[in-house]
Amino acid sequence: MKWKQYTIETTTIAEDYISMALAELGIDGVQIEDNIPLSKEDQADMFIDFLPELPPDDGTSRVSFFIEEDGSDHTKLLVQVKEALEELRAIVEIGSGRITASETEDLDWINNWKKYFTSFCIDDILIKPTWEEQKEEDQDKILIEIDPGISFGTGKHETTQLCIRQLQKYIRIAKETAEKNQTAGPRVLDVGCGSGILSIVALKLGAVSVVGTDLDADCLTSTHDNMEVNHLAPELGTFYLGNLIEDEALQEKVGTEEYDIVVANILADVIIPMAPVIPARLKRGGYFITSGIIDFKEEEVREAIARTGMEIAEINRQGEWVNITARRI
Secondary structure, eight states, X not given: OXXXXXXXXXXXXXXXXXXXXXXXXXXXXXXXXXXXXXXXXXXXXXXXXXXXXXXOOOSEEEEEEEEEOSSOOOHHHHHHHHHHHHHHTTTSOOTTOOEEEEEEEOOOHHHHGGGGOOOEEETTEEEEETTSOOOGGGTTSEEEEEOOTTSSOOSOSHHXXXXXXXXXXXXXXXHHHHHHHTOOOOEEEEESOTTSHHHHHHHHHTOSEEEEEESOHHHHXXXXXXXXXXXXXXXXXXXXXXXXXXXXXXXXXXXXSOEEEEEEEOOHHHHHHHGGGSXXXXXXXXXXXXXXXXXXXXXXXXXHHHHTTOEEEEEEEETTEEEEEEEOO
């Protein structure tokens, strides 16, 4: 499907006025381009660890709207848009108000990225997209099949790989301890489960059960779908929607001193406020495995974890990303 894109050259202070004027004409949904830096509140809400480099904010803005290209004449609507812009001049500086037109195509963004996700190995673990066949030479590997859908987590990112390697190590340690003490095997809490990849890895490595949380309902859908794809029984995983940092009811559901391992592949600015609620989730001697930490945030995260009374067990790096693993004493 093709769309006609109309872009209004305007000012940042007029963006909201123009958006409302377009909505009154029946044009829902606009695209706004400007160089206004994100506030700290916006940055936190979007879980952005570092901001993109933008040119200096010069007060200009581009407000675009889209109309399906079906051969219709858009002249009448454009006249109405121009009239609305002229009316706005009386109350706000709108800049030139010039309108330019271009064509854009409605691409299948959700599926086009799949060409970049192919099978790969992390030690003896094969992570394979659901749409690929498993190669003969990989038959002896631990198979994880993933279709992230619209959630985060193919396993290719450095932060996910750091967490997977730590899960390999500490689930093995927890299993050995459980066998020695003749107790149940390790339980894992996956905070910010995304596509469910770390929960699935934990189960495939020998965890007896997992609990996961995420802020996005789509992620829980992806997790359940990927559990099924990997032939894991639903009762092995329980997944909750919510914010573990602030939601006391969720903390109660997740439980106290229930887990041998808590894993969180989230950004540093989320890990820091989350750290105080983690020790209560862990059994004594349990491990907190975390990544998603850009290198220049390493010290802040390390200090936040240390303040909870947990001891730092190890720190690993891959590229510009950092893993910190801590132990509840």
